Amino acid sequence: MKRNLSLVRVAVCLLIPVVGFAAPHEHLNWGSQTSQAQCGPGPLVINVVQKVVNDDDSGVGGNAWAKDDFVRQIQVVQTGVGTFCATVSYQGTFTTLAGLSPQNTGTIAAGVLGAFQGGYISNFTATLSANPTARRQGNIGTYDYQCDGSFNCPGYVDWTTLYFNNGAGAAVDFGWWGWVYHAGNNGSWVNEIAPPGNSGDITGS
Numbered sequence: 378m379k380r381n382l383s384l385v386r387v388a389v390c391l392l393i394p395v396v397g398f399a400a401p402h403e404h405l406n407w408g409s410q411t412s413q414a415q416c417g418p419g420p421l422v423i424n425v426v427q428k429v430v431n432d433d434d435s436g437v438g439g440n441a442w443a444k445d446d447f448v449r450q451i452q453v454v455q456t457g458v459g460t461f462c463a464t465v466s467y468q469g470t471f472t473t474l475a476g477l478s479p480q481n482t483g484t485i486a487a488g489v490l491g492a493f494q495g496g497y498i499s500n501f502t503a504t505l506s507a508n509p510t511a512r513r514q515g516n517i518g519t520y521d522y523q524c525d526g527s528f529n530c531p532g533y534v535d536w537t538t539l540y541f542n543n544g545a546g547a548a549v550d551f552g553w554w555g556w557v558y559h560a561g562n563n564g565s566w567v568n569e570i571a572p573p574g575n576s577g578d579i580t581g582s
Contacts, residue, residue, distance in 0.1 A: 443474060478580045
């Protein structure tokens with residue numbers, strides 16, 4: 378789903394209004410599945426909020442089906458010597474691009490508006506930079522990916538390069554990921570790694 382698998386429920390003032398969701402999958406609970414508690418014990422070494430705009434979103438057909446703006450919270454727990462666990466939670470809005478629908482069951486017109494939320498959990502091995510290029514706590518600002526609808530994104534920044542391996546970034550291992558999208562009368566779509574996996578779609582004009 379997210380081209381770059383690249384807000385846990387905490388007291389953070391979001392830049393995007395919270396939307397009431399009725400998740401198609403009862404088991405998909407992004408608030409608990411991306412909670413820091415999923416990482417187990419260890420010091421919280423990164424706890425930041427980042428805003429991203431103009432990100433291309435991929436569907437199962439391989440196309441960019443929407444343009445996303447979102448706020449995400451990145452929390453990283455150090456679980457051992459050189460080992461880390463990250464929970465990354467998203468909440469945002471999307472505007473569709475004309476073409477194949479996200480689940481590839483039909484087509485979607487340009488300009489359909491909706492909202493989404495979700496995230497992922499990842500365990501990885503890396504070296505925490507002594508002098509990171511972004512603060513380790515608080516709001517790290519807005520990143521404009523400048524995507525063009527074909528996954529050309531000159532402003533893209535892998536968040537792990539801000540903190541790990543002296544700017545080289547970390548190879549993350551996704552333990553779980555999932556997102557749920559809602560577009561009113563145009564439908565809802567769940568994109569998730571865990572069974573039963575993807576469901577629904579967003580289609581129409």
